[in-house]
Amino acid sequence: MRTTITLNDRLLERLKKRAAESGTSVSGLIERAVRLLLQASASQRRDRFDLVTFGEGGQFTTLNIDKTAALLEADDVERFARQR
DSSP, X not given: OOOOOOOOXXXXXXXXXXXXXXXXXXXXXXXXXHHHHHHHHHHHSOOOOOOOOOSSSSOSOSSOTTOHHHHHHHHHHHHHHHHO
């Protein structure tokens, strides 16, 4: 399929130089770049996962998870208590 794109003059010159060095056309180079971009995008998609939980309801912690300072303090107490 044929299409028209607009490129910055400096970018086009760099593309022409790279295409010549690679022994390909500017169109071929752009097509390859787009394929690589699309392939990378597809591989970056995260697979869906199921969160595994145990038990039936209830509270996981007595800490108020809305209080960041309390969470950080509890983490520090746990971490540094193990080092002693």
